[in-house]
Every structure is written in C-alpha cells, then in structure tokens.
Amino acid sequence: MNGFADSPLLFRNVDLGPSGLRVLAEKAERARTRLIKFLSEIGGWHAGSSLSSLNIVAALYGYWVPAGRALGVERLVVISKGHMAPALYVWLSIEGLIGEEELETFATPWSRLQSHPEAARLRGLVVSSSGSLGQGLSIANGIALAAKIDGVRREVAVLLGDGELDEGQVWEAAATASAKGLDNVIAVIDRNMLQHTGPTEEVKPKEPLAAKWEAFGWHAVEAPNDAAAIAAALDALSKLRGRPKALIVRR
Numbered sequence: 331m332n333g334f335a336d337s338p339l340l341f342r343n344v345d346l347g348p349s350g351l352r353v354l355a356e357k358a359e360r361a362r363t364r365l366i367k368f369l370s371e372i373g374g375w376h377a378g379s380s381l382s383s384l385n386i387v388a389a390l391y392g393y394w395v396p397a398g399r400a401l402g403v404e405r406l407v408v409i410s411k412g413h414m415a416p417a418l419y420v421w422l423s424i425e426g427l428i429g430e431e432e433l434e435t436f437a438t439p440w441s442r443l444q445s446h447p448e449a450a451r452l453r454g455l456v457v458s459s460s461g462s463l464g465q466g467l468s469i470a471n472g473i474a475l476a477a478k479i480d481g482v483r484r485e486v487a488v489l490l491g492d493g494e495l496d497e498g499q500v501w502e503a504a505a506t507a508s509a510k511g512l513d514n515v516i517a518v519i520d521r522n523m524l525q526h527t528g529p530t531e532e533v534k535p536k537e538p539l540a541a542k543w544e545a546f547g548w549h550a551v552e553a554p555n556d557a558a559a560i561a562a563a564l565d566a567l568s569k570l571r572g573r574p575k576a577l578i579v580r581r
Contacts, residue, residue, distance in 0.1 A: 344396045351393075351558035357424060358388040358557035365420040372436050375445065376413040379491065382522035382555060383414035386579055387421045389560035390487055390518070391455075397565075404484040406457045406473060410466020411491040411520060412446035419443050422455065457486075464497025466490060467517060471503055474512045485568060487516040493525020496534050501546065507574040508547030515574040516567050517548070518560075522581045543576040550576040 344350055365384055369377045390407050398405035409418065419436065422428040428443070435441035442451040448459045458469050470488040477484035494500065507515050521539065523530050530536050543550035549570050553563040560579055567575040 344393055344400065351561055354388060354392050354561055355556070355558045357392060358385050361388060361417075361421050361424045364424065365417060368416055368420050368433060368436075371434075372416065375416055375437070377416075378522065378524055379411070379520070380414045380417040382524075382581055383411065383489065383520050384417040384421065385555050385557040385560055386489060386518055386520060387414070387417050388557040389564060390489070391418075391421060392425070392557070393561040394487065394564045394568075398485065402483060403568075404482065406484065406486045408457045408466045408470045408473070408486060408488040409447055409460055410463060410469075411489050411494060412460025412463065414489075414491075414520075415443070415445060415447050418447055418456075427455070463491065463494045464499045467500055467503035467507070467515075470515050470517075471507050471510070471512055474507075474514045475510055477514060478512070485514045485516065487518055487564070490517055490519050491525070492519055492521045492523065492530050492536055492539075493527075493533070495519070495536055495539075496525070504543065504546040504548065504574075511572065512574045513571050516564065517543070517574070517576045518564075519576065519578045521552075521578050522555075539578055540576070543578075548574045548576045550578065552578045552580055555579050555581050 362384055365380060369380060395405045395407065419428060419433060423430065423433055432443065436443045437445040446460045447456045449456045460466065466488045470486040474486045525533055527533050540550040540552060551563055553559045563577050567577060
C-alpha cells in the first residue's frame with residue numbers, strides 16, 4: 331500500500347456546498363470530452379468501462395478525498411476495477427497532475443501510465459495496484475481494519491466493476507467487512523450492466539443487487555451516474571456508522 335500522505339489531491343481546497351458540486355459536474359463534463367478523444371488515440375482501450383467510471387473517479391478524487399481533509403479524516407481509494415485506467419489518467423490531467431505529453435505515453439515501457447494503474451508509479455494517487463480483479467475489497471478491508479486497530483480516522487473507498495462481482499472473493503470480503511463492523515469501508519460499484527463477455531444479466535445476473543449487499547449486512551444505496559450525485563451520496567454514506575456501505579452507481 332502507498333498512502334495519500336504526500337498526495338497533491340489531498341491538499342486541494344474543496345467547496346463542500348452546492349456550488350462545489352456544480353463545479354465538480356462541470357469539470358467532469360470537460361474530462362468526458364477529453365476522455366473520448368484519448369480513447370480514440372489509444373484504440374478504444376476498455377472504452378465503455380472507462381466512460382462509465384469517469385464520474386465516479388471525479389467524485390472520489392475531485393471531491394470525497396480532499397473533502398476528508400477538511401473534516402480531519404484521511405480518505406483513501408482502492409482501484410479494484412483497474413482496466414478503467416484511462417478515466418483516472420484523464421482526470422489527473424484535468425486536475426493538472428499529468429501533462430498532455432505524459433498521456434501520450436500510455437501503456438508504453440517505463441511509463442507511469444500503465445494499462446492498469448500501478449501504485450509504485452503513481453505514488454500518493456493510487457492506494458494499490460490492480461491486476462487479478464476481485465481483490466480490491468479485501469485490500470480495502472485490511473486498510474480499514476488496521477485504521478480501527480490503530481485508532482486512526484481513515485475511510486477507504488474501493489471502486490468495483492459489476493462484472494467483477496462474479497468473483498467469489500468479493501463476497502467473502504463483503505462478509506468479512508460486515509463481521510468486523512468495518513463502517514469505514516465504502517464499496518462503489520460501477521453498475522454499467524456490461525462485463526467483458528457481455529451484458530451482466532445474461533452472463534451471471536446481479537439483481538437484486540442492493541438487496542444482496544444488504545443481506546451481507548451492508549448499508550446499500552443507489553445513485554445515478556452523475557458526478558455531483560455520486561459525491562452527495564458519498565457524503566451521506568460517510569456519516570453512517572455501524573456497518574460497511576455500498577454505493578451502486580447506475581448508468
């Protein structure tokens with residue numbers, strides 16, 4: 331794990347009111363335009379996944395993480411859905427943390443911008459590298475449990491794809507988070523209804539998805555795929571205590 335202690339995102343001032351959410355939504359729209367162009371330049375690498383994840387990335391990195399600092403809470407993001415890397419890189423470019431010339435190095439040897447984000451290459455921006463999908467929630471649990479043991483005010487959000495929910499490890503981790511009372515974990519599910527081999531409901535049905543998370547002992551809420559709405563939902567979930575939380579972002 332590499333933390334956010336030195337992250338430039340952490341020290342940005344964020345307006346926690348309605349005007350701040352409007353600014354976030356406007357910035358996310360600019361990022362979408364740039365992402366579409368970037369995807370055309372890199373052969374459409376997991377284009378659907380990247381586009382559906384962009385508003386989530388914007389809400390997490392553009393609002394939730396820096397807002398935590400204002401509240402005295404360290405907030406970390408685990409990216410389990412690693413193939414949405416183009417969305418992350420474009421957002422970082424919109425934030426001025428990656429230059430246009432560096433975007434051109436995507437997935438080339440020695441670049442920081444690999445096809446899946448790598449923690450060691452983006453220190454302070456990504457908590458963990460992704461690879462075998464389905465492991466992110468377990469990693470988030472470990473970070474959250476350590477924070478409770480150490481008495482540290484820390485919250486962990488983990489970005490999951492809905493196809494990734496086919497992995498049994500996700501549900502083992504969900505049961506563990508509930509059993510340990512990890513109310514400092516938020517699972518954010520990109521419910522775009524698609525996975526690599528086809529529509530999720532044809533490959534392996536997920537619905538009723540919120541009820542499944544609730545059955546595992548989680549608070550579960552849904553939000554539309556809109557940056558401001560996602561940010562507001564994250565705010566509300568962060569205030570809940572007693573159980574881990576799941577935010578299902580629907581397209």
